[in-house]
Amino acid sequence: MHTRLAPLAALATSALFLAACSSGTTESPTSSSDTTGATAMAAQQCLPVPGDTIMVLEDDMMLQNSDNVIPAVNAETANDQAVLDALNTVSAVLDTPTLIQLNKAVDIDRQTSAEVAAQFVADEGLSAPSEGSGSLVVGAANFSENITVAEIYAAVLRDAGYDATVRTIGNRETYMPALTSGEVDVVPEYAATAAEFINRSLNGADADAVASGDIAETKAALDGFSDFGVVFGEPSDAQDQNAFAVTTAFSEQYGVTSLSELAENCAGIALGGPPECPERTFCQIGLEDVYGIEVTDFSSLDAGGPLTKTALRQGEIAVGLVFSSDGELGA
């Protein structure tokens, strides 16, 4: 009798154990049957709205630093005014929508950076205002947007009579020393980030921030770093920086086009972004302190990558962190 019961007991217990696993653990440790979260919201709680197209909310209080695309030139090379003239003609025509289209052509339509750059120079009819000669190396960081801008710089420099080649180098820690030493002559830079990088390398890691949301101030700060050995050309209007995106459907439903309007119309939002977002001034902390937006729910995803954009489209989050020049914003 005992021997017959043992296997049955074993089966019964294992079945119970499995049943407990699949149902029992879903109970919360603290009772959550009353939805305390919903009643705390007095104003309108803006729920995510799924949609195919995403758009960036305007950063009208300049929470983000002015990361405008700007040519960084080796100080010795910059003595030749023709180089700066050529690069400034590029800055004059480059703005964020243009940059988005360039990125879309490379990242989504899968053309090469060189093709896209040549097409852009031809379409815009860019030509260098003054003549020069000699060979120049245009360095680029290792991501497609920077390479495309470097190719555009090179094309205009060739138009001015230089023998220009593009070389992809890597990250800022790698290309900045190459730029100051003259190994490369020109690099497409981002104003605020470059200013802070130079500021830290000249004044120590804890130096006070010099960049701001105002590009003129940031440019003045850049011009102040003459000892660094890099001269900056004119900043363009094209920015690649943190931006907060919503679906166009969300924007229409709640009537928000800027972050201020979002703070006004929405009592609480679900935000998605990189894991460090809740601790970053340019992310959740800035939204809460500068705009007074209440983030009721944060999802840890990626930095402006496919997860964040998918979560926006599927309506998992209402607002997501993207990069302002992301090619998908041009769809």
Add this chain to the structure above:
Amino acid sequence: MSIWQEAWDYISSGANWMGENGLTRPTFDGGWKFAHDSIVALTIEHLYMSFAAVALAAITALPLGIALGHARRGGMVTVALSNVSRAMPTLALLTLFAASAIGFGNRAVIIAAAIFAFPPILTNAFTGMADVDADVREAAEGQGLTRLQVATRVELPLAWPLIAAGLRTSASQTVATVPLAALVAGGGLGVIISTGMATQRYGEVLAGGVLVAALTLAVDAGMGALQRRLTPPPLRAASLAPA
């Protein structure tokens, strides 16, 4: 300050265990979710996800493995099934799910982890049933037992140590895999690791790793004890063999 010191500071502070605002958080749509600043809440969430995944895998793999093993047919099928699901990279699955209707978060992770938990349960159930001594089976049939009785009263008790070992292997592997959830907006102890990486607090990364390892060992030990308890006494000596 060494990384071990930082990890110890993280683990030894009570605030990190209980979280600032309790174990749960209200979400934007009126529901709740586990607070991600509390080790206790993350551990509960981690265990819930692991158990759900293993249960899902067991519900599908056990009947299949036991039935096929009893019939002594489909050995090739089980091997093929096991190998295919074992070769599925869980992280790639999560990324695929994120782009599909399954979406991401805990539910997607449970499904992906269940696929990962499936092979050891299936193979062990099949092998355990199929490898019962033919003499024993024939003796049982000679006693006049029906085929179902042979399966439930003779083969299953004899196969149980191996089946339980499969469940145990599967459970500890799953607990060690669920940290991937943190990469797709899910919960569990992986959150501590991924947040630590993102904020460059490597002591926290180490602490998270240690917590995951400790939880995996604890689950393995717990399942081992359970395995012993559920093994018929005459077979216990045999079931002491490592899983």
